[in-house]
Amino acid sequence: GAGVSQSPRYKVAKRGQDVALRCDPISGHVSLFWYQQALGQGPEFLTYFQNEAQLDKSGLPSDRFFAERPEGSVSTLKIQRTQQEDSAVYLCASSLAILAGSYEQYFGPGTRLTVT
C-alpha cells in the first residue's frame, strides 16, 4: 500500500540548468496532478493528467515547464533553463476517479527545488 512518491526530495539547481522531477502515483490511480507551492502560499495548480492524456495544462507558468505521463503511470515534470522564481515545492497528487470531479487527491511529499 505505497503512497505517492516523488524524487528527488530536494534539488538545488544553478540558474539556467534543466531539472526533471519524478512522481510515482498510487497504483491504479487514473488522475495525476502537479502543483507548485511557494512558501506561505497554498498549492498552485500546474497540470492534470487522466491516464496518459494531459487534459489541462493551463497552470504551467511558462513554456519552460513541461509535464508528461507517457504510459499513464509515472509522470515527470521538467523545467528548462531554471530561474530563481522557480524555487518552490513541487507537489504531485493522484486520484482514483476517472473524472476526478469529487474524489480525494493523495499527495506525495514534494520536491523542494532551490535555484541559486
Place this chain on the structure above:
Amino acid sequence: RKEVEQDPGPFNVPEGATVAFNCTYSNSASQSFFWYRQDCRKEPKLLMSVYSSGNEDGRFTAQLNRASQYISLLIRDSKLSDSATYLCVVNMQTGGFKTIFGAGTRLFVKA
C-alpha cells in the same frame, strides 16, 4: 480577485475553543469542495469533503452555501494537535479541469 479566498489568519486559540474558518470562491462552475490540512513542511491531506447538506466528522463540521459561493469549517473543542494550516479547495471543470487551493489559514492552538 483570487478564485478562492480564505480568512488571512493566523488564528491563535486556547485548547477547548471553537474556531471557524471561512472561504469564498468566485467561479460558479465549481463542482466539488474540500478542506485539506497541511502541517509544516508536510504535504496536504484531506480533512473532509464539503456538501450542500453540511457534514460533520467528530469535532469538525463543514458547510457549503452554493448561492453565496461560501464554504466554512468549524472546529469544536480544539486540541493542540489541530495546529496546522487549513486549505480550502475547489474543483472546477470549465473546458479543462483544475483544482484551486486557497492560500490557507494558519491555526495555533495553545495550552
